[in-house]
Amino acid sequence: MIITGKLNTLFLPDLDLWHVRLILNGPDFRDPLEIAKVLTPFIQAGAVSPNDLRDLAGRILGKTLEEWPEEEYHRPIETKPKVSNSFLDTVLQKSAGSQEDLIHLLKDVRDELEEIRK
Numbered sequence: 001m002i003i004t005g006k007l008n009t010l011f012l013p014d015l016d017l018w019h020v021r022l023i024l025n026g027p028d029f030r031d032p033l034e035i036a037k038v039l040t041p042f043i044q045a046g047a048v049s050p051n052d053l054r055d056l057a058g059r060i061l062g063k064t065l066e067e068w069p070e071e072e073y074h075r076p077i078e079t080k081p082k083v084s085n086s087f088l089d090t091v092l093q094k095s096a097g098s099q100e101d102l103i104h105l106l107k108d109v110r111d112e113l114e115e116i117r118k
Contacts, residue, residue, distance in 0.1 A: 032060050046076040 007022045035056065042048050051067040051074055058065035067073070 035060065043077060046078055049074050049076050 004022050004024050012018070012020055012022070039048070039053070039056075043053075054065045054067055
């Protein structure tokens with residue numbers, strides 16, 4: 001509102017536009033993918049509870065969703081880091097290091113491939 005007021009009073013008269021008013025629309029948060037992009041960091045940081053998201057989920061689904069009464073749904077969602085012991089995850093973690101780590105990584109890959117071949 002402040003920006004449009006400034007634009008209307010400062011720029012339009014300089015452009016000799018007298019019977020025109022600018023109106024700026026706000027962001028459109030109706031797209032579920034855009035909503036997910038915005039909310040993901042908050043969810044990952046544990047800053048929202050499941051009940052905080054019920055109203056928004058209801059709007060996306062086109063129905064009214066009541067809040068869950070249990071206390072656990074009023075507390076932020078706890079996110080736990082993904083624990084994976086797969087060989088690929090180990091390889092990817094090691095590849096983020098120095099060149100010496102890369103050499104060890106390639107040797108580990110070689111050893112794994114030899115084990116698979118046996």
